[in-house]
Amino acid sequence: MGKKFEFKKYVEYKVYSVTNIKTGYGFRVLLTFADETTLTKQHSGYKSKREANTARDEVVGQLRDRTYIVYGKIKVADFLEFWLEDIMRLRISDNSYNSYKNVVYNYAIPQLGKMYMATLNQGYIRKFYNSVAAQYESIARLAQTVMKTALDYAKSKNVVGENLAEGVLLPKKIKKKAYRVLKIDVKKTLTLPQVFKLIEAGKETPIYMQILFAVLMGLRRGEINGLKYSDVDYINQTLKVQRQLGKKPNSKAEDVEPKMLTKQEIKVKTPSSVRELPIPDFVFEAILEQRKIYEKNRRRRSKEFRDWDYICCSTYGNPRSKGYHHPYFKKLLASLELPDIHFHQLRNTYTTILLKNDFNIKGIANMLGHSKEIISADIYGDTAEIIEDCLYAIEPFMKEVMPEQRENKYYDYSDIEEIESIADEYLQAA
Numbered sequence: 001m002g003k004k005f006e007f008k009k010y011v012e013y014k015v016y017s018v019t020n021i022k023t024g025y026g027f028r029v030l031l032t033f034a035d036e037t038t039l040t041k042q043h044s045g046y047k048s049k050r051e052a053n054t055a056r057d058e059v060v061g062q063l064r065d066r067t068y069i070v071y072g073k074i075k076v077a078d079f080l081e082f083w084l085e086d087i088m089r090l091r092i093s094d095n096s097y098n099s100y101k102n103v104v105y106n107y108a109i110p111q112l113g114k115m116y117m118a119t120l121n122q123g124y125i126r127k128f129y130n131s132v133a134a135q136y137e138s139i140a141r142l143a144q145t146v147m148k149t150a151l152d153y154a155k156s157k158n159v160v161g162e163n164l165a166e167g168v169l170l171p172k173k174i175k176k177k178a179y180r181v182l183k184i185d186v187k188k189t190l191t192l193p194q195v196f197k198l199i200e201a202g203k204e205t206p207i208y209m210q211i212l213f214a215v216l217m218g219l220r221r222g223e224i225n226g227l228k229y230s231d232v233d234y235i236n237q238t239l240k241v242q243r244q245l246g247k248k249p250n251s252k253a254e255d256v257e258p259k260m261l262t263k264q265e266i267k268v269k270t271p272s273s274v275r276e277l278p279i280p281d282f283v284f285e286a287i288l289e290q291r292k293i294y295e296k297n298r299r300r301r302s303k304e305f306r307d308w309d310y311i312c313c314s315t316y317g318n319p320r321s322k323g324y325h326h327p328y329f330k331k332l333l334a335s336l337e338l339p340d341i342h343f344h345q346l347r348n349t350y351t352t353i354l355l356k357n358d359f360n361i362k363g364i365a366n367m368l369g370h371s372k373e374i375i376s377a378d379i380y381g382d383t384a385e386i387i388e389d390c391l392y393a394i395e396p397f398m399k400e401v402m403p404e405q406r407e408n409k410y411y412d413y414s415d416i417e418e419i420e421s422i423a424d425e426y427l428q429a430a
Contacts, residue, residue, distance in 0.1 A: 016028045148165040241277065298317065
């Protein structure tokens with residue numbers, strides 16, 4: 001069991017004058033926190049009064065700039081374990097947690113763990129990077145990410161005065177990677193006729209909604225499974241993407257309901273992944289039809305039905321697992337004689353369609369839930385030529401599946417007789 005820390009921000013401070021402390025000179029700092037508790041820190045061991053006053057002036061500047069180290073007497077091992085288990089584990093995916101865990105426990109703590117946070121410097125960090133890089137280049141890159149992130153948190157809590165990992169480079173032999181560039185191999189995406197074919201045949205499968213959300217809205221598998229009817233704005237015809245289903249870090253089967261270990265609600269991949277998207281008419285109508293089925297199953301199986309509001313669920317309301325679609329999708333591709341692609345490549349197909357339709361790359365990145373314009377368009381060769389060649393086919397597709405601009409336009413929901421609760425629950429404004 002690792003150590004627990006309660007880092008508090010000081011709201012007031014007082015720096016006392018230099019005085020004799022033991023055999024030399026020094027001064028004391030009184031910190032007052034928001035809960036009105038106080039902490040006195042002593043700075044001593046200076047040989048002359050002048051030296052002590054110079055140090056005192058530096059401390060006053062640090063206190064003013066909020067770079068004063070309040071909690072420096074913490075071992076690196078204790079801090080990293082606390083940061084990983086108590087802070088990051090709650091914020092990152094299970095896969096990311098395991099990657100961070102490998103770096104912290106197998107590399108960082110063995111090499112840096114015994115020193116105090118206050119004595120950590122760039123030389124030690126550089127030596128750490130070099131040691132890891134000599135074994136595994138990929139882990140060295142991750143170690144750099146871990147140290148930067150951990151020390152950024154340490155700085156925010158006054159454990160260190162600055163993020164010492166900033167500016168420390170990896171060894172020259174490790175080539176820089178382009179920052180999270182989404183490279184799309186068009187050979188592994190579907191053409192427009194193939195998309196039409198897939199959607200039409202997909203109506204007869206239990207993964208029809210998953211297909212629509214992936215190829216017509218570009219959602220990730222986890223995001224699709226986490227969608228709820230309450231995420232749909234039925235007035236403005238938009239969809240809020242704000243969760244995904246997956247496994248929470250360090251969770252065990254006994255901690256959750258049966259068969260729910262990998263179907264827990266977790267945060268989306270990044271803050272930029274929380275987004276509100278326009279819903280194409282085709283998808284919107286499919287959602288309404290699916291809601292009819294949901295309500296029918298809820299009434300028919302009132303005792304057993306799990307009314308958790310998931311759009312993609314079983315007839316008992318259970319959410320779908322991340323791999324549920326796989327056998328149906330592969331069978332569908334084979335029966336239609338379509339390329340044997342991965343389900344995630346439907347998202348790439350969506351991206352390709354938008355790029356070929358001359359959509360703004362930044363806009364596409366936002367719709368996909370990326371923080372930057374990280375889509376590599378150069379893989380298409382002469383993009384302008386492709387757009388010209390394909391426009392005749394794209395235009396009807398876009399008109400069919402892409403949402404129109406709507407102002408003060410409402411849908412007539414009177415034909416949805418089986419969804420009595422929609423008007424009360426979602427359409428109050430109508």
